[in-house]
């Protein structure tokens with residue numbers, strides 16, 4: 001398995017970064033260097049909000065386009081004027097140290113923040129010509145078209161079948177429900193494991209199976225975009241690998257935005273990467289965005305390089 | 314030597330095996346004892362009947378005496394037969410289902426499952442029949458007793474003639490308990506042999522409760538109306554009035570209370586208004602019940618002109634228990650983790666769909682539990698009903714919500730307040746009935762809470 005894991009990493013991650021990442025993480029940087037980097041952060045953050053943007057290396061449509069998106073929890077500003085494209089049918093990774101607003105940003109995409117009292121968003125999120133941030137846009141409709149998978153697997157305490165069928169049913173799906181459940185579970189790479197016990201409670205599955213069930217549940221409402229907030233952080237390496245494979249497969253039909261703390265994972269699964277960072281006042285800002293390959297091999301911002309090489313965060 | 318060594322080692326090093334074996338032996342001894350003593354009692358009974366005849370045997374503690382003493386708690390029940398039945402049949406009935414299969418296992422280790430069950434049934438069936446016989450004998454003793462009191466010569470021992478004189482309630486009791494009891498024992502034994510422990514425990518538990526009620530409460534007491542004479546007085550109207558009022562109270566308070574809780578938890582914005590409501594609800598739970606009574610008197614009895622009816626009482630009680638229901642329903646709603654709501658929202662559910670399909674189902678057990686506890690508070694409340702003027706002497710059954718009514722605590726209050734000792738005794742009986750109802754409700758609440766718990 002370890003071998004498999006390693007080759008997998010090599011084949012999808014940009015090979016040029018590989019040796020240097022290994023080198024740098026194995027040998028801890030001297031303290032002086034660390035300090036320099038930390039000092040650099042402060043200097044860098046203050047003067048400019050403008051994030052570094054790599055050129056697109058391919059022709060690609062955008063599923064979402066964010067313009068100056070800020071999010072607030074009451075009077076606290078969690079993210080500040082983030083401008084970011086999300087390419088269609090690609091995997092986009094959001095990376096950054098804890099508390100920099102990755103989850104907040106992700107939850108802006110499907111108006112999940114509406115559920116938190118006092119939370120509010122400003123700016124524009126272009127989704128098929130409409131602005132998701134506009135309060136007149138129906139959040140329920142947005143959430144149907146933009147699904148979400150959470151960090152901790154959270155299947156409903158109902159049967160596996162019901163878990164998958166629920167979303168379709170409440171959205172008025174009138175086709176063959178059995179087929180839909182089977183299809184969704186197949187796409188979630190779970191069908192073969194559960195096909196004989198669809199009546200079993202979703203809670204009776206293992207953590208990795210639960211997470212795949214949650215992915216199946218999200219797929220069943222046929223969304224255009226699937227948001228994943230650290231979908232594998234509660235799972236063991238094997239289950240993680242399954243989820244990663246799944247993400248790559250799903251990217252053929254869906255747009256995927258994934259938050260991850262795991263640099264190798266970001267390298268393996270994502271096509272594009274956005275790096276966020278919060279300054280001293282804890283306001284998250286976008287630092288750098290571009291094709292994952294470019295971000296990992298050739299980061300233009302010193303802070304990005306420090307982060308992906310494990311210098312801080 | 315070499316063959317003996319491993320088994321000696323096994324015994325020496327596996328205390329569990331030893332313990333289990335000593336358990337089996339204990340069970341075996343207990344079972345044999347119980348069976349032997351029961352057989353002796355049965356034999357003695359047969360002999361006694363044969364020698365002295367039924368009539369003489371059954372003359373102790375007559376209904377006439379009971380009449381003279383004032384009815385109520387039936388302490389004079391145990392005639393020799395009744396005593397035998399109570400002392401030996403009960404433990405046997407309760408123990409047998411548990412020990413039958415084990416007993417067999419310890420006697421013949423390695424018995425095949427099927428044989429074990431078959432033999433278990435074979436052992437249990439005679440036990441059930443035996444208890445059935447005991448019961449019928451006992452009941453006929455009772456009937457003879459009764460026959461004497463009403464002037465029929467019971468010495469003939471003609472059960473059919475007695476049936477003609479016995480009340481419908483008695484006959485039903487005879488048939489139901491006399492048949493259901495043995496069946497229950499059989500069922501318990503069967504469940505046990507199927508490794509279905511819970512039902513096999515439940516049946517004896519229900520039986521024990523039934524026995525307690527049965528031994529202390531005279532069925533006539535449950536089925537007759539109040540009277541000027543303690544011996545004739547019963548709690549039929551009070552029990553039915555209580556049940557009637559509780560049903561209406563729950564029907565009013567549960568939907569309203571749960572609705573209020575859903576509003577407060579799921580819909581209300583956290584502002585000064587919802588906070589004020591919340592604080593008031595919590596405070597209302599602590600308002601003395603007599604205040605609710607006065608409120609009910611003015612609002613329901615006078616302004617809405619419900620008179621002193623079941624409806625007025627139920628409305629007042631609904632107000633009284635509403636805060637309890639609201640608070641407990643809120644707590645139940647809060648136990649549904651936010652991740653469940655998020656999961657439902659994330660597949661495009663509306664707020665109502667989230668509540669309807671997820672929050673409510675997961676919280677429903679907790680809500681029901683809270684409702685039952687609130688009801689068990691209402692069942693014991695007296696002051697508000699006295700305030701709205703519930704009557705204490707109701708010699709008919711309420712058949713519409715606008716009828717007069719009485720409830721158990723008021724009946725007890727009334728009897729205790731009377732000078733005659735006979736009334737004090739029947740008040741004690743009524744209290745036992747009230748306690749049993751309360752215990753049953755609380756047990757139901759606990760079971761419900763256990764069964765509906767979800768481990769997230």
Ligand SMILES: Nc1ncnc2c1ncn2[C@@H]1O[C@H](COP(=O)(O)OP(=O)(O)OP(=O)(O)O)[C@@H](O)[C@H]1O
Pocket residue numbers: 073076078096097098099100101102103104105116282
């Ligand atoms: N419900 C909330 N109310 C108030 N502040 C919040 C809330 N959720 C998050 N925050 C704040 O917003 C900031 C960004 O949080 P967020 O959860 O988006 O970070 P993150 O990048 O996802 O971190 P992690 O990697 O640890 O998950 C943090 O400072 C956090 O304290």
Ligand SMILES: [Mg+2]
Pocket residue numbers: 102103104229259
């Ligand atoms: Mg997060």
